[in-house]
Amino acid sequence: MEILTKIHAENLVKWAKDKPDVYLLSADLTGSCEADRFRDTYPDRFLSMGIAEQNMLSFAGGMARQGLVPLVHTFAVFIYRRAYDQIAMSVAYPNLPVKMFGFLPGVLTPGGATHQAIEDISVMRSLPNMTILEAGDATDVESVLDAAYRTPGPVYVRQLRGEVPRLFAPDEPMLPGKYRKLSKGRDFVLLTGGICTEEGMRAVAALRDRKIKIAHYHISTLKPFEHPEIIDEIAASRYGAVTLENHSVIGGLGSILAEKMAESGCGKPLYRLGLQDTFVHGASRRYLMKEYGIDAVTLIALVRRITGKRFTIDENLLAETYTPAMHSSAKAEAL
Amino acid sequence: MSAESWKPRAVRMAAGIRRRVLAHTIARNGGYLSQACSSAEIFAVLYGRILKLSPLDSPVLPGKFPGTPKPGLPAVTGAAYNGAGHPDCDNFILSPAQYALVLYAALIEAGRMDEKGMDDYDRDGSTVEMIGAEHSPGMEVTTGSLGQGISQAAGMAFARKVKGETGRVVMFMSDGECQSGQFWEAVQAMSYHKLGNMLIYVDVNGYQCDGKMTAVMNLEPFDKRLKAFGADVHRIDGHDMDKLARRGTAFRSKKQESPTFVLCDTDPCRGMDILKKRYPKFHYVRFLDPKEKAEYRKFYKKYV
Numbered sequence: 176m177e178i179l180t181k182i183h184a185e186n187l188v189k190w191a192k193d194k195p196d197v198y199l200l201s202a203d204l205t206g207s208c209e210a211d212r213f214r215d216t217y218p219d220r221f222l223s224m225g226i227a228e229q230n231m232l233s234f235a236g237g238m239a240r241q242g243l244v245p246l247v248h249t250f251a252v253f254i255y256r257r258a259y260d261q262i263a264m265s266v267a268y269p270n271l272p273v274k275m276f277g278f279l280p281g282v283l284t285p286g287g288a289t290h291q292a293i294e295d296i297s298v299m300r301s302l303p304n305m306t307i308l309e310a311g312d313a314t315d316v317e318s319v320l321d322a323a324y325r326t327p328g329p330v331y332v333r334q335l336r337g338e339v340p341r342l343f344a345p346d347e348p349m350l351p352g353k354y355r356k357l358s359k360g361r362d363f364v365l366l367t368g369g370i371c372t373e374e375g376m377r378a379v380a381a382l383r384d385r386k387i388k389i390a391h392y393h394i395s396t397l398k399p400f401e402h403p404e405i406i407d408e409i410a411a412s413r414y415g416a417v418t419l420e421n422h423s424v425i426g427g428l429g430s431i432l433a434e435k436m437a438e439s440g441c442g443k444p445l446y447r448l449g450l451q452d453t454f455v456h457g458a459s460r461r462y463l464m465k466e467y468g469i470d471a472v473t474l475i476a477l478v479r480r481i482t483g484k485r486f487t488i489d490e491n492l493l494a495e496t497y498t499p500a501m502h503s504s505a506k507a508e509a510l
Numbered sequence: 511m512s513a514e515s516w517k518p519r520a521v522r523m524a525a526g527i528r529r530r531v532l533a534h535t536i537a538r539n540g541g542y543l544s545q546a547c548s549s550a551e552i553f554a555v556l557y558g559r560i561l562k563l564s565p566l567d568s569p570v571l572p573g574k575f576p577g578t579p580k581p582g583l584p585a586v587t588g589a590a591y592n593g594a595g596h597p598d599c600d601n602f603i604l605s606p607a608q609y610a611l612v613l614y615a616a617l618i619e620a621g622r623m624d625e626k627g628m629d630d631y632d633r634d635g636s637t638v639e640m641i642g643a644e645h646s647p648g649m650e651v652t653t654g655s656l657g658q659g660i661s662q663a664a665g666m667a668f669a670r671k672v673k674g675e676t677g678r679v680v681m682f683m684s685d686g687e688c689q690s691g692q693f694w695e696a697v698q699a700m701s702y703h704k705l706g707n708m709l710i711y712v713d714v715n716g717y718q719c720d721g722k723m724t725a726v727m728n729l730e731p732f733d734k735r736l737k738a739f740g741a742d743v744h745r746i747d748g749h750d751m752d753k754l755a756r757r758g759t760a761f762r763s764k765k766q767e768s769p770t771f772v773l774c775d776t777d778p779c780r781g782m783d784i785l786k787k788r789y790p791k792f793h794y795v796r797f798l799d800p801k802e803k804a805e806y807r808k809f810y811k812k813y814v
Binding site: 219223227233241242243260265268270327 | 578579580581584585644650651652654655657658661662663664665666667668669670672673691692695696698699702703
């Protein structure tokens with residue numbers, strides 16, 4: 176698997192070159208959100224706003240009213256938790272094109288509960304006018320800029336940084352409102368997003384060898400979510416649907432699918448893997464994914480339980496996965 | 511307009527603002543009356559002397575509320591009453607949306623809103639809302655969540671600056687909202703990013719919803735605090751029209767990098783001693799009983 180480093184930092188500079196309306200706002204996490212190259216290349220289009228997120232979000236709304244496109248860069252958790260009223264009233268209500276890039280979603284940070292955005296999708300998707308995108312690999316990281324820019328109104332992005340694997344072809348960009356179908360199968364329908372897609376791919380490949388066939392979708396647009404064909408496929412599946420997400424099972428991908436399945440009356444079970452209504456603590460990503468059950472092993476165990484089939488898959492035999500070192504040089508600090 | 515000709519009109523406007531808000535408060539059994547008393551001169555000087563707005567052919571008659579902004583339904587803007595949208599014209603931002611009634615009265619006095627519009631105030635389905643929003647007459651930003659107005663205005667001022675526009679962002683604020691953390695975040699950002707194209711009038715009437723500000727949360731020394739944050743601060747008698755006008759026009763003629771604050775010390779009962787009985791709660795007047803309403807009716811007859 177190809178692993179890329181600091182993709183966003185490079186790509187942002189290239190992408191913004193011919194977009195004079197694009198400005199970047201940062202709240203003292205410029206290097207940590209890979210916006211340092213942008214800052215150095217386009218100093219006149221970079222605004223340092225200090226550790227003052229409420230002002231930053233309303234300020235961005237004001238800029239957007241005057242025709243600029245602000246890209247807000249900070250950790251995901253500091254966008255929606257610290258400035259929710261400001262997002263709601265200065266950005267979402269007037270449906271302004273403020274693009275919020277939230278870094279280190281979910282368990283991606285060892286910074287503990289203060290730094291872990293575990294309910295951002297839940298909170299942000301209940302805001303009218305809000306679009307929510309999530310990057311799952313290097314191609315997504317590159318193309319989410321265009322997807323957000325071309326989507327009218329406010330967009331919240333769960334963005335990746337540092338060392339990121341490339342799962343999808345570079346010439347097949349993320350498109351707003353479109354999913355990626357990664358595999359076919361009639362036993363289960365699996366929906367994953369963000370870093371959980373890589374986990375899903377590993378599990379699906381291993382289960383295929385055990386004659387369990389899974390239709391796997393990578394969801395990068397969490398809102399809006401209008402995919403009746405997926406619901407039809409769930410209705411026709413043998414065991415139902417599974418979601419796997421780097422987020423609370425309340426309000427995220429699992430809830431989104433639950434609402435659609437309930438509305439359609441498709442009558443199949445839904446199994447939601449993710450953070451089971453719990454806060455998380457400071458530890459490495461790989462450790463937390465295992466501890467809280469949002470990895471390939473947990474997914475395989477669930478399938479074993481539901482199907483009642485007896486098989487063992489050695490954890491060590493699962494397809495290679497890539498877990499960056501906590502103190503990698505591709506990160507500005509250990510966070 | 512010559513230096514002298516604006517004032518008699520502005521004096522009439524200030525009297526008209528108080529009279530209209532008083533009449534409205536009596537007719538509707540409630541209203542933001544003390545706000546009119548403290549800020550009538552500020553609004554009269556803003557609309558009569560300071561703001562550079564594009565002219566309107568005729569006063570605008572408010573329409574029905576078309577719905578909240580959403581895809582396919584762009585936000586309706588109350589900026590139409592100010593004729594905004596020209597690079598050399600000012601934006602006017604009303605920060606405490608609770609002053610909407612005073613703004614509507616000022617727009618009528620300035621010949622920018624049809625006076626029949628006041629009949630729509632707080633009526634279901636109307637844009638003339640009690641706590642105005644960006645679709646309400648004279649407003650272009652949704653500011654009812656106090657503290658957010660100044661940050662939004664600052665973002666607009668930054669954008670206008672980089673676009674090279676000569677129009678300013680002029681804002682009216684109340685003192686209570688300056689207790690919020692976001693206000694101070696905004697002032698430090700305005701200073702840091704050199705938003706000298708912002709002119710802010712603050713109605714320092716010393717009262718807020720719970721009563722006297724010093725009994726709720728002290729803001730003083732407000733002028734010194736603001737100066738320490740890098741703003742250009744002037745503290746004046748907010749009922750003195752010459753002083754109010756001088757600050758706004760002096761600002762227009764000079765190139766500056768720091769935002770200008772004009773702190774207007776005002777009296778929430780100015781021109782209506784009858785309000786003093788309600789000390790220390792002036793935020794909203796709802797008559798306690800028919801007797802009090804009758805007193806205000808009697809007062810109004812003398813007033814006009």
